[in-house]
Amino acid sequence: MDTSKEKTGWSDEELEASVDAYLKMLVLEQQNQPFNKADENRLLRKGPLSKRSASSVEYRMQNISAVMDQLGLPRITGYVSAKNLGSGVIARIKEILAKKDMEAIRNSSRGGAQLTRLRLVEPSAPELNDAPPGVLNPKLTNATVVRLSRKLNVKKWVLKRSQGICEGCGQKAPFQDADGKPFLEVHHLKHLVNGGTDRTSNAVALCPNCHRRCHYSSDKDEFTAKFYSSVEGLEAE
Ligand SMILES: [Zn+2]
Numbered sequence: 001m002d003t004s005k006e007k008t009g010w011s012d013e014e015l016e017a018s019v020d021a022y023l024k025m026l027v028l029e030q031q032n033q034p035f036n037k038a039d040e041n042r043l044l045r046k047g048p049l050s051k052r053s054a055s056s057v058e059y060r061m062q063n064i065s066a067v068m069d070q071l072g073l074p075r076i077t078g079y080v081s082a083k084n085l086g087s088g089v090i091a092r093i094k095e096i097l098a099k100k101d102m103e104a105i106r107n108s109s110r111g112g113a114q115l116t117r118l119r120l121v122e123p124s125a126p127e128l129n130d131a132p133p134g135v136l137n138p139k140l141t142n143a144t145v146v147r148l149s150r151k152l153n154v155k156k157w158v159l160k161r162s163q164g165i166c167e168g169c170g171q172k173a174p175f176q177d178a179d180g181k182p183f184l185e186v187h188h189l190k191h192l193v194n195g196g197t198d199r200t201s202n203a204v205a206l207c208p209n210c211h212r213r214c215h216y217s218s219d220k221d222e223f224t225a226k227f228y229s230s231v232e233g234l235e236a237e
């Protein structure tokens, strides 16, 4: 639709710098911490966006808000969604958002090309046919990431993958939860506090016994190592 130079001329690096700044501010906002949009704008124009004007950086931020809206993700309240942007820009911003989470698993066993096409799971799509991209740096962006990862359905997808069978011992979930679903707990093989990612490639669905075993047993390291060969799609971090 709109293919004017000003819209399409942005390099991937410029768009990515905008997305990074946006996510940084979003985290601060979600944590009720102060931030200054004008300062961030200036900072960007001193660095990667030196070719851009203040208003075009501002407009780019509104584009990102529009994409966050589309994906059902939280957005910065101060940046109203700019709806009338070319679909090319939307697609590129989405791609950058997804790629952030995808980079480390691009080389995983299922093959890279397919994985890079993985889209962010939209909340309107209840069927999870593709693994959601998850969150690469959960400890850096705590409050927002908890929300994001919930939106991205990492936990839901891992539970679905297990089909109600503990991925540790192969037994059926010991009981059903209040909604009548098999009760299993999602565990991160490399713990989040140690810098593990919140992605399906780092998470397993476990019965409470196996979950405790991962955390407290004398053989927790050996027990944990086994998952990488027994569960498809996991990736050691
Ligand atoms: Zn188990």
Ligand SMILES: [Zn+2]
Residues within 6 Å of the ligand: 186, 187, 188, 211, 214, 215
């Ligand atoms: Zn755990």
